[in-house]
Every structure is written in structure tokens, then in C-alpha cells.
Amino acid sequence: MKAKTIAEINEIKANAQKKLYPQEGEIKIFVHMGTCGIASGAMDVFDALKGEVKDNNFKAAKIVTTGCAGICSKEPLITVAVSGQEPVMYEYVDQEKASAIFKQHVMKGQVVKEYALARGMQSEIKQRIENKGRMEGQEIIDDTIPGIEDLPFFRLQEQRVMRNRGLINPNRIDDYIGRDGYQGAIKALSSMSSEELLTVVLDSGLRGRGGAGFPTGLKWKFAAREGTEDKYVLCNADEGDPGAYMDRSVLESDPHSVIEGMIIAAKAIGAHQGYIYCRAEYPLAVDTLNKAIKSARSYGLLGDDILGTGFAFDVAVYEGAGAFVCGEETALMRSIEGLRGNPRPRPPFPAHAGLWEKPTILNNVETLSNIPQIIVNGSEWFASIGTEKSKGTKVFSITGELNNVGCVEVPIGTQLDTIVNEIGGGVCEGKTYKVAQLGGPSGGCIPKQHMDVPLDYETLQEYGSIMGSGGLIVIGDDKSAVDIARFFMEFCKDESCGKCIPGREGTTQMLSILDNICEGKATDDSIDKIEELAKVIQKTALCALGKTSVNPVLSTLRYFRNEYEEAIANN
Amino acid sequence: MTNVAEKLFTDNQLKEVDKLIEEYGFQPGGLIPLLEKVQLLLGYVPESIQKRIADTSGIPANRIYGVVSFYSYFSMEPKARHRIQVCMGTACYVKGGKDIAERIEQQYEIKAGESTEDGRFTYEQTRCFGACGLAPVVVVDGKVYGKVTVDSIDEILSQYK
Numbered sequence: 001m002k003a004k005t006i007a008e009i010n011e012i013k014a015n016a017q018k019k020l021y022p023q024e025g026e027i028k029i030f031v032h033m034g035t036c037g038i039a040s041g042a043m044d045v046f047d048a049l050k051g052e053v054k055d056n057n058f059k060a061a062k063i064v065t066t067g068c069a070g071i072c073s074k075e076p077l078i079t080v081a082v083s084g085q086e087p088v089m090y091e092y093v094d095q096e097k098a099s100a101i102f103k104q105h106v107m108k109g110q111v112v113k114e115y116a117l118a119r120g121m122q123s124e125i126k127q128r129i130e131n132k133g134r135m136e137g138q139e140i141i142d143d144t145i146p147g148i149e150d151l152p153f154f155r156l157q158e159q160r161v162m163r164n165r166g167l168i169n170p171n172r173i174d175d176y177i178g179r180d181g182y183q184g185a186i187k188a189l190s191s192m193s194s195e196e197l198l199t200v201v202l203d204s205g206l207r208g209r210g211g212a213g214f215p216t217g218l219k220w221k222f223a224a225r226e227g228t229e230d231k232y233v234l235c236n237a238d239e240g241d242p243g244a245y246m247d248r249s250v251l252e253s254d255p256h257s258v259i260e261g262m263i264i265a266a267k268a269i270g271a272h273q274g275y276i277y278c279r280a281e282y283p284l285a286v287d288t289l290n291k292a293i294k295s296a297r298s299y300g301l302l303g304d305d306i307l308g309t310g311f312a313f314d315v316a317v318y319e320g321a322g323a324f325v326c327g328e329e330t331a332l333m334r335s336i337e338g339l340r341g342n343p344r345p346r347p348p349f350p351a352h353a354g355l356w357e358k359p360t361i362l363n364n365v366e367t368l369s370n371i372p373q374i375i376v377n378g379s380e381w382f383a384s385i386g387t388e389k390s391k392g393t394k395v396f397s398i399t400g401e402l403n404n405v406g407c408v409e410v411p412i413g414t415q416l417d418t419i420v421n422e423i424g425g426g427v428c429e430g431k432t433y434k435v436a437q438l439g440g441p442s443g444g445c446i447p448k449q450h451m452d453v454p455l456d457y458e459t460l461q462e463y464g465s466i467m468g469s470g471g472l473i474v475i476g477d478d479k480s481a482v483d484i485a486r487f488f489m490e491f492c493k494d495e496s497c498g499k500c501i502p503g504r505e506g507t508t509q510m511l512s513i514l515d516n517i518c519e520g521k522a523t524d525d526s527i528d529k530i531e532e533l534a535k536v537i538q539k540t541a542l543c544a545l546g547k548t549s550v551n552p553v554l555s556t557l558r559y560f561r562n563e564y565e566e567a568i569a570n571n
Numbered sequence: 572m573t574n575v576a577e578k579l580f581t582d583n584q585l586k587e588v589d590k591l592i593e594e595y596g597f598q599p600g601g602l603i604p605l606l607e608k609v610q611l612l613l614g615y616v617p618e619s620i621q622k623r624i625a626d627t628s629g630i631p632a633n634r635i636y637g638v639v640s641f642y643s644y645f646s647m648e649p650k651a652r653h654r655i656q657v658c659m660g661t662a663c664y665v666k667g668g669k670d671i672a673e674r675i676e677q678q679y680e681i682k683a684g685e686s687t688e689d690g691r692f693t694y695e696q697t698r699c700f701g702a703c704g705l706a707p708v709v710v711v712d713g714k715v716y717g718k719v720t721v722d723s724i725d726e727i728l729s730q731y732k
Contacts, residue, residue: 036702039715072704242660245701280607280644281700283713321603321642324698338602339634340641356599399662399703406704440661473661473703487664491698497641 003300006186006307009177016178020167022083027061027106030079032166034068034252035284041094042076048095052102061106067253069166071153073405074117079166080105086138088145091117111142120148122159123167152422153404158385158393161369162409165253170288173295176256182301184372185263189309194224197268203379205391210236210364211439211468213457219361222351223269226359231271233262234355234362236332237278240324241440242491244471246395247365249407251285254369255292259315261368263306264375266313269361274315277332280322289317324495328543329362331497342499343543364469366395387413390456394467398424400474401431417451420474431476439468441488442548444555464555481560482567485553486514492549503546506537510553522568576619587612588620589627596628602638606645615646651686651693653731658708660699668707672696674721
């Protein structure tokens with residue numbers, strides 16, 4: 001295909017915008033198919049619907065696939081949108097229900113109420129609230145079904161990174177373009193200088209969403225200063241934190257937002273090659289990304305002369321081979337070079353000497369996905385929500401003993417209580433909240449008495465936890481604190497790369513003491529030993545993963561010391 | 572060493588391996604993609620194949636061994652017909668993934684990383700497939716099964732002969 005000009009992209013945008021929603025006389029059936037949707041049977045549902053279209057020769061119905069719709073515990077989900085009527089989202093759909101929905105709703109216009117989850121689409125929530133629960137030009141066919149804005153799971157979210165989910169087909173670049181996609185890149189490449197881009201990103205206050213929270217604009221600025229054309233933009237999609245899948249969700253449902261973010265980053269620092277390092281455990285994400293890159297190239301959005309602006313940049317996907325430590329930036333770069341993923345001391349920082357010793361920036365998936373909208377809407381828009389020190393939104397994957405499990409995007413500073421009890425729908429029946437673990441094996445837990453804590457980088461640290469990459473796991477009180485700590489320590493021990501002694505031997509010894517406590521073989525000084533060892537590891541481990549590996553132990557000790565003491569006393 | 576590789580694999584397989592070495596073995600950073608492709612082709616990367624890659628590409632054999640032994644994706648042992656991966660991520664742990672693992676270990680008398688003697692199952696414990704909404708998760712030959720219970724695991728595995 002011939003590369004497009006900016007005018008042609010804008011033309012595609014105008015057409016694609018309309019096509020996202022059903023045209024006059026058309027019925028769109030969105031099947032939400034992320035990894036978890038497919039695992040719950042979305043493919044069978046898709047096949048059943050295709051079969052119905054064929055069997056009934058009902059050509060007005062168009063079946064569209066999208067990524068994850070966000071509320072994974074209610075999958076498979078589909079949305080039926082008849083032109084001129086309110087769309088209806090159905091939950092727990094199987095082949096039988098899909099056929100029933102097709103025959104009744106799609107063919108006869110009668111909503112199947114018992115399978116319905118909500119009226120309306122996520123992308124329309126704001127307008128629906130402004131319009132008192134309806135959309136102009138859409139007839140309500142059954143108002144006894146709750147509007148999507150009535151469900152706390154959806155209402156309390158602020159979807160920016162996830163703004164296209166449930167609506168666009170990730171494999172159709174036109175869909176993305178129809179949602180203002182690539183407008184940020186067009187603006188950056190055609191009318192903004194590197195300095196202007198750096199200023200906007202700095203002013204927005206965006207901080208790295210991979211966990212450390214380092215200001216993104218500052219990271220870019222350091223790399224931009226280096227006087228060479230040989231630089232790299234890397235995307236860290238090695239989402240290894242167990243219990244976290246925000247990045248998978250973004251990659252599977254909106255891959256172009258990440259690619260666009262990388263193009264803008266490349267222009268800002270003056271790089272011409274990018275890599276997305278994605279873990280091999282995410283085959284659908286890898287596949288979706290590769291397709292997206294291919295279609296971006298065919299439109300001339302990647303390549304030697306992007307949209308005729310003269311700027312050259314290309315991206316390749318690099319598949320990880322299963323090593324948690326490769327999420328650490330220096331280890332990730334070694335891995336792309338084809339070496340063992342061992343971290344190395346910093347300085348030199350990657351902005352100066354990273355991949356192949358060239359200036360390199362590494363940003364997380366969610367960070368990059370935020371960039372296009374910052375360029376389109378400006379830094380003030382981005383900073384209009386969040387806290388004083390942490391602007392914008394954060395995506396969390398909320399899992400564990402919760403009624404609503406899924407991916408949610410909320411303003412930074414939202415209280416833990418809101419996420420667990422309102423968005424998450426509370427703890428599952430028969431269980432009681434004990435803690436929420438944030439930040440996975442590098443993080444800490446928040447007990448019941450601190451559920452009013454606002455989730456932002458600084459406050460969470462005060463409470464012995466971290467923001468982390470966004471894994472938020474609710475654990476019930478049938479699990480002992482020592483066992484939780486042991487679980488994470490075992491993880492860190494297994495995933496230690498073996499290079500530094502604190503990381504390799506320290507975690508092994510920590511685990512051995514925790515094993516002893518759990519197995520009734522502990523001694524009276526076990527807690528003292530743990531605390532002493534933890535301090536040494538924190539100070540001496542080579543990389544952040546080693547240093548933070550003791551956090552789950554320290555945080556459970558902080559809030560549940562009595563459980564450690566009881567376990568030892570019961571020897 | 573080459574003789575060992577010749578005994579284990581067919582001429583065609585080895586020819587394919589050589590083609591892959593040609594394609595990736597001389598690129599900077601090509602080693603890991605090369606090993607990934609070889610493992611897809613042969614199912615595992617034994618020492619004899621590592622030696623073959625080293626001899627042709629000039630990459631030191633110890634570096635290749637270092638990479639193969641570092642990343643959990645690579646195996647130096649042949650795999651059974653079916654691959655069971657039990658998720659041991661946090662959400663699955665909270666939802667009882669360990670009970671599923673124990674059930675498989677008892678039922679088939681194997682430990683994580685081992686294969687059954689009849690060559691039917693290779694059993695592994697993995698960290699998080701990112702399908703936490705369905706915890707606990709078991710993946711068999713790449714197919715994800717969610718909300719698995721100690722009872723349903725037997726039924727799932729019985730489909731794989």
C-alpha cells in the first residue's frame with residue numbers, strides 16, 4: 001500500500017469515526033476478545049454469532065471483535081448496538097445465549113433482559129452522565145436495565161489510556177485513527193520541535209507507570225541531550241509482576257496508542273529505532289502488536305519518511321524468553337542484545353549508555369500510551385486530574401477475592417476503599433478483607449485500618465507499600481501473613497538472576513527462615529534475623545528487584561507481627 | 572557432538588536448524604530469537620544443537636549455554652506430548668492454584684519440570700499468564716482454562732491422550 005499523507009490520514013479519520021458505531025439500518029455486535037475473554041469462551045460465542053448471521057441470512061448484522069472490555073470476571077461479554085437504539089452489553093455469554101440474543105435482540109429488536117449487564121457503551125459514559133443517562137439519537141428500549149454509568153465499576157473510572165477499549169478493533173488501524181489516533185504523532189512531527197515536546201511532557205507531570213514513578217519528561221530530556229543520532233526508544237512490555245495484566249490489556253485492545261507514543265518519544269529525543277520487549281507468555285499481545293506495526297508501516301506512519309515529514313523511525317517487537325528480572329531496565333537491554341538478562345550497576349544510566357551502549361530511553365506500555373493524548377490535549381488537560389505530585393490516571397488490575405475482577409483506570413489519588421468496595425464490588429461472599437497487595441513481589445500490603453489511603457506514589461510508600469505497575473490483589477483473611485510473605489519471597493528467590501550475592505543468597509536465606517516459621521522450626525531470634533537480613537539486602541543488592549524483594553516481608557511484619565510471633569510461639 | 576544431534580533429529584530438521592542459524596546467527600542480538608525458533612522446531616535445545624549453533628555462527632558455546640540455562644522458556648530436555656502449565660501467580664495463589672498443582676503432582680506422580688514416564692504430560696509451574704480474572708488458571712498446550720477446581724482438572728486433562 002502507498003504511504004499516506006497527513007491529509008489522507010485526516011480523511012480516513014472522518015470516515016472511520018462514523019463507522020465505529022452502527023450506520024443507518026445496521027446492527028453491530030461487538031465481541032470482546034482479550035486473552036481472558038477468549039479463555040472464557042469468546043471464540044465460541046463469536047462462531048455462534050457468525051453462524052446465526054449465515055443461517056438466517058441476516059446481512060444487516062456486522063460482527064466486530066475488540067480487545068478486553070475490562071470486567072474480566074463477567075466474560076464472555078458482547079455488546080449489541082442497533083442503529084438509533086441504545087447499545088446493550090451482555091455478560092456471561094455462551095453459544096446458547098448468543099443464539100438467543102441474536103434471534104431476539106438482533107433480529108426482533110427485543111432486549112434479552114436476563115443476560116444484560118448494562119445499557120450504553122464505556123466510550124459514551126461521560127456524555128451519558130451529562131445527558132442524564134441517555135445519548136441523543138438513541139432510543140431506550142428497556143430502562144429497567146441499569147445504564148452503564150449507574151454501575152460503580154464503570155462510573156468511577158476515568159478512561160484515558162483505556163479510552164478505546166470495547167469499541168475499536170485492535171487489528172484495524174482505521175478504527176484507531178477514527179478515535180483521534182495518530183493525531184499526536186502528526187502534531188509532533190509536523191509542527192513541534194524536540195524542545196517543545198520535552199516541555200509538554202515535563203509540564204504534564206507524567207511519571208513512569210512501570211512502578212518507579214520517575215518523571216517521563218526528565219528521562220527523555222537526558223537522552224535528548226546526547227549528541228548522537230544513534231539512540232533507541234524501548235517499550236517495556238515485559239509485564240512480569242504476577243497478578244498484573246494492565247499492559248497486556250492495553251497491548252491487546254489498543255496497540256497503536258503505544259506505537260504512537262513511541263513515535264513521539266523518538267521525535268523528542270532524536271531516535272530512529274525502537275523495540276518493544278514483550279514477554280513470550282503474552283502470545284496474543286505479540287501477535288496484535290506485530291499486526292499493528294505492519295499496518296502502521298503500510299500507512300507510512302513508521303518508516304523512512306513518516307507522513308512525508310522527513311522523520312524516520314521504525315519499531316520491532318522483541319519476545320522475552322521468560323525471566324522476571326528482564327523487566328529491570330539494564331537487564332532488558334542485555335536481553336535484546338542476546339545475552340543473559342543480568343542487571344548492571346548504574347551509572348552509566350541508559351539515557352547515556354543503554355542498548356548497545358547507545359543513549360536509550362525505556363518507558364512502560366501505559367506511560368507511552370498516555371503520550372499521544374498529552375500532545376493532542378496539552379499538559380494542562382493531563383494535569384487536571386490526579387494529586388499535587390502525581391498527575392493523570394493509573395490503570396490497576398484488580399484481582400483476588402473480589403466480586404468484580406478486571407482492569408480499571410482511576411485518577412491517581414483514588415482511595416483504596418473506593419477501588420475495593422465500589423469498583424471491585426467488595427470482597428467475595430464468605431471471605432473477609434485482610435490486605436490488598438500492591439506492587440507485587442516488590443511491593444507491600446495495605447491492611448483494613450488503612451483502606452482510606454489515597455493511591456499515589458508518595459502516600460503508598462509511607463504505608464510501606466508502593467504504587468508498582470498496577471497489580472492490586474485482594475487477599476482474604478484465610479491466608480496467613482507469613483504464608484503471603486513466603487509466597488513472594490519464593491518468587492523472588494526463583495527469579496533472582498544470580499549475579500549479586502544479596503539477590504541470590506540473601507533471598508534464599510530469607511526464604512529458608514520463612515519456611516522454618518511456617519513449618520514450626522523457627523527459633524526465637526528468627527524475626528530479628530529476618531529484619532537484619534532485610535536491611536542488608538535493601539542496601540547491597542545490585543538492582544531494584546533485589547533491593548525491593550524484602551518489601552513483602554517487611555510490610556507483613558509491620559502490620560501482622562503478631563502472626564509471625566504466634567507462628568514461632570506455636571513451635 | 573554432531574553425531575549426537577544426527578541421532579536425535581532427522582536430516583530435514585537439522586537442515587531447518589542450519590537455515591535458522593544462517594538467518595539469525597549472524598545478527599547482533601539474534602541469538603535469543605534463534606534459540607526460540609529452534610526450540611519451536613525441535614521442542615527443546617539440547618547441548619548437541621547448541622554446539623552446532625556455536626560451530627556455525629562462531630558464537631561461543633558457553634554463551635549459548637549461558638542463555639539457554641538462564642531463560643525459563645528454553646529446555647534442554649525433550650518435552651512430552653502435552654504441556655501442562657499451572658499458574659503460580661499471585662491471583663492464582665490466592666484462589667487456590669497450589670491445590671491444583673498438588674492434585675496433578677499426586678495424580679501423575681510428577682514434580683514441576685518433570686514429564687510423565689509414558690511421555691503424555693510435561694508439567695510446569697509458571698508465573699502469571701495475565702488472565703487473573705479467571706484464577707486459578709491452567710494452560711494445556713497453549714489453551715487457557717479458567718476457574719479450574721481440584722475436581723475439574725481431572726476432566727480437563729482426560730481430553731489430552
